[in-house]
Amino acid sequence: MSANRKIGIGIIGAGRRGIFCLGSRIAESTKETGFEVRAVCDVNPTRMNEAAGYLTRKFSESGISLKISQHSQYQNLIDDPAVELIMVTTPSYAHRDPTILALRSGKKVYLDKPIAQNIEDSIAIMEEEMQTGNSLIMGFTRRYETPWRKAFSHVQQGVIGDLHMIQIRAIIPYDVYGHTWRRRRKWSGGALNDKASHHFDAINWFAQSSAKHISAIGGQAVYKPDPTAPERCSECSRECNYRMEAKPSRNLTQQYQDVLPMEGDSWSQETQEIYRIDNCVYLPGSDIKDHAIVQVAYDNGVVASLFWSIFGPHADDQETLELVGSNGRIILKRHTAELDIVSHYGEFHEVINYKDDAFETSHFGADLKLIRDMRSFFDGESPIVSAQHGFESTRMVMATHQSIDNVGQTVLMKDIPSTNR
Numbered sequence: 001m002s003a004n005r006k007i008g009i010g011i012i013g014a015g016r017r018g019i020f021c022l023g024s025r026i027a028e029s030t031k032e033t034g035f036e037v038r039a040v041c042d043v044n045p046t047r048m049n050e051a052a053g054y055l056t057r058k059f060s061e062s063g064i065s066l067k068i069s070q071h072s073q074y075q076n077l078i079d080d081p082a083v084e085l086i087m088v089t090t091p092s093y094a095h096r097d098p099t100i101l102a103l104r105s106g107k108k109v110y111l112d113k114p115i116a117q118n119i120e121d122s123i124a125i126m127e128e129e130m131q132t133g134n135s136l137i138m139g140f141t142r143r144y145e146t147p148w149r150k151a152f153s154h155v156q157q158g159v160i161g162d163l164h165m166i167q168i169r170a171i172i173p174y175d176v177y178g179h180t181w182r183r184r185r186k187w188s189g190g191a192l193n194d195k196a197s198h199h200f201d202a203i204n205w206f207a208q209s210s211a212k213h214i215s216a217i218g219g220q221a222v223y224k225p226d227p228t229a230p231e232r233c234s235e236c237s238r239e240c241n242y243r244m245e246a247k248p249s250r251n252l253t254q255q256y257q258d259v260l261p262m263e264g265d266s267w268s269q270e271t272q273e274i275y276r277i278d279n280c281v282y283l284p285g286s287d288i289k290d291h292a293i294v295q296v297a298y299d300n301g302v303v304a305s306l307f308w309s310i311f312g313p314h315a316d317d318q319e320t321l322e323l324v325g326s327n328g329r330i331i332l333k334r335h336t337a338e339l340d341i342v343s344h345y346g347e348f349h350e351v352i353n354y355k356d357d358a359f360e361t362s363h364f365g366a367d368l369k370l371i372r373d374m375r376s377f378f379d380g381e382s383p384i385v386s387a388q389h390g391f392e393s394t395r396m397v398m399a400t401h402q403s404i405d406n407v408g409q410t411v412l413m414k415d416i417p418s419t420n421r
């Protein structure tokens with residue numbers, strides 16, 4: 001990788017993921033990767049202007065003076081000769097068209113997870129990838145986090161014998177799912193698609209096999225529609241634990257720096273439910289599951305379980321991964337970067353902390369590593385996480401919804417639509 005070679009990036013969807021998580025990390029690591037954001041595209045012109053201003057300042061902090069073009073049409077960004085790598089960070093309901101056009105351009109493409117909000121759009125992206133032979137890279141963050149990679153290599157090295165069982169416990173109080181476009185299944189594919197697609201991808205990765213059948217129970221327990229709810233937080237004076245400010249008036253804690261807008265009026269000025277980020281979590285219309293217990297059986301005999309909610313307390317064990325092998329087990333705590341390993345039938349026990357310098361940056365350091373891996377991808381390496389991985393996790397989300405809607409009925413993965421790959 002040579003940072004002397006400058007590579008122009010265009011970001012389609014200048015929102016919180018594209019600009020605050022990824023754009024910021026690109027600017028911070030520009031001297032190492034040579035990546036420079038040269039263009040942004042958004043349906044909201046004020047947001048696009050805020051994003052260009054924010055990133056220009058971030059790059060100037062890294063000693064780089066940039067002119068960032070603004071395109072209201074994504075085709076113009078894709079055609080922009082200054083752009084060599086296209087990042088699609090639009091909401092999931094708007095992944096398909098820009099991704100297909102980006103793949104068709106022959107330029108390198110990054111697509112954030114999930115692959116899309118429904119199976120039809122997911123298949124359309126997969127088919128375009130096959131036809132063009134242009135493979136994209138995806139943003140499933142756990143694949144880029146050091147402790148997860150270390151756990152995977154311990155399993156591959158046989159530290160716990162043969163892997164038989166996987167469990168992810170994800171109790172993540174994340175009311176953003178009720179406030180934003182994620183609140184309706186037709187826009188996000190549900191919180192299961194937006195959040196648990198990460199978990200399905202992670203268990204697929206560790207299982208090293210294909211899911212055979214799935215059964216699940218769950219529902220909507222906390223973020224439930226209330227006909228007396230106000231439209232949005234800014235017009236509400238109730239006591240509420242789920243208040244979202246579209247224009248933050250306080251100093252943001254590190255935890256929120258990457259999910260809330262940091263400046264500008266573009267979010268508070270939004271009027272439609274689909275674009276607002278401070279919809280009341282109880283506003284009728286939301287039809288997403290907010291908790292589930294999912295069981296997955298794999299072709300190779302591995303079994304997995306997901307114990308998942310988007311409500312609950314803030315705690316340092318919000319997300320854990322547990323791996324059980326024939327003579328040992330590993331417990332990973334995502335929030336502390338710790339691996340607790342018992343091996344050789346209990347003869348050895350060690351706790352290793354894999355916190356590194358990147359850990360305090362967004363998504364426990366994953367976004368910075370993702371940017372570095374994206375440079376290797378630009379240079380011709382295979383994507384660490386491919387569209388096929390994204391497709392499989394969204395198919396599992398579809399099976400999970402189907403099972404929950406049929407009170408836990410077992411769903412065979414072969415009955416969920418797929419491609420001919």
Ligand SMILES: NC(=O)c1ccc[n+]([C@@H]2O[C@H](COP(=O)([O-])OP(=O)(O)OC[C@H]3O[C@@H](n4cnc5c(N)ncnc54)[C@H](O)[C@@H]3O)[C@@H](O)[C@H]2O)c1
Pocket residue numbers: 012013014015016017018041042043044047074089090091092094112113114139140141180194363
């Ligand atoms: N990998 C991760 O951990 C992670 C984290 C957060 C979000 N995401 C994903 O990133 C994507 C974006 O999420 P977000 O939180 O940034 O959403 P967001 O609502 O903050 O931003 C999306 C932006 O896209 C713009 N937009 C909408 N339709 C568009 C279109 N047709 N063309 C151009 N711009 C359009 C919106 O105006 C908005 O500015 C989603 O798919 C989400 O699931 C991934």
